[in-house]
Amino acid sequence: METTPLLPLASWGTPDMVFDRLEGAWDLDRSIEGKATMVGIARFARLDTGQLKYREEGRIQLPDGQAFDGHREYVFERSPDGFSVFFAETPLRLFHAIVIVRKGDELVGSAGHLCIADQYDSVYRFRADGSFVIEHLVKGPRKDYLSRTVFKRRGL
Numbered sequence: 001m002e003t004t005p006l007l008p009l010a011s012w013g014t015p016d017m018v019f020d021r022l023e024g025a026w027d028l029d030r031s032i033e034g035k036a037t038m039v040g041i042a043r044f045a046r047l048d049t050g051q052l053k054y055r056e057e058g059r060i061q062l063p064d065g066q067a068f069d070g071h072r073e074y075v076f077e078r079s080p081d082g083f084s085v086f087f088a089e090t091p092l093r094l095f096h097a098i099v100i101v102r103k104g105d106e107l108v109g110s111a112g113h114l115c116i117a118d119q120y121d122s123v124y125r126f127r128a129d130g131s132f133v134i135e136h137l138v139k140g141p142r143k144d145y146l147s148r149t150v151f152k153r154r155g156l
Contacts, residue, residue: 012107012126015081015100019052022076028056030149037061038070042151052076053088082109098124118143 012018022044030038040058047053054074061067073088074095082100086092096111107126112119118140125133136147 011130015102015107015109018100018107018126019076019078019083022052025154026151027154028058028149028151030058030147032147033145034063035145036063038149041154044076047075050078054085096120096122098122100124100126115140117141 012021023046024044026042026044028038028040028042030036032038038058038060040056042054042056044052044054052075054076055071056073057069057071059067060070075086075088075092077084077086079097079099082098084097085095087095096113098109098111100107100109102108105128108123110121110123112121114120118138121137121139123133123135125135127133131150131152133151134147134149138145138147
């Protein structure tokens with residue numbers, strides 16, 4: 001069986017190195033099944049606290065042709081073998097904590113979050129090509145969709 005070299009994965013390093021490697025600008029491409037798409041830019045900026053402020057901005061396209069600009073912000077905080085993601089509120093409120101493990105040629109972390117009655121099950125995949133993917137499977141009385149966002153380092 002022939003194996004693919006894992007050299008690009010070295011850009012992510014080990015699970016405890018992923019947090020630092022997020023810093024900078026990323027192109028994002030999101031699909032929310034049957035509901036919308038979004039193309040834009042995400043930036044992870046280092047704060048004085050050592051945390052990373054995440055801000056995404058982009059153009060959202062609805063199936064009926066309507067389009068508008070949107071943005072979202074979170075705060076990421078390093079934790080052993082991963083990171084925690086907080087809603088950018090005062091005070092910060094935990095969205096989920098991600099523990100990253102190696103699975104094949106990817107580094108992967110997952111977590112769940114109950115928002116009132118809607119369950120968010122999230123998976124972060126840090127891929128061998130240097131990109132990463134965040135998927136949120138959302139189920140509940142008000143929501144039922146899969147959001148999938150692919151991030152590629154800007155300028156590559």
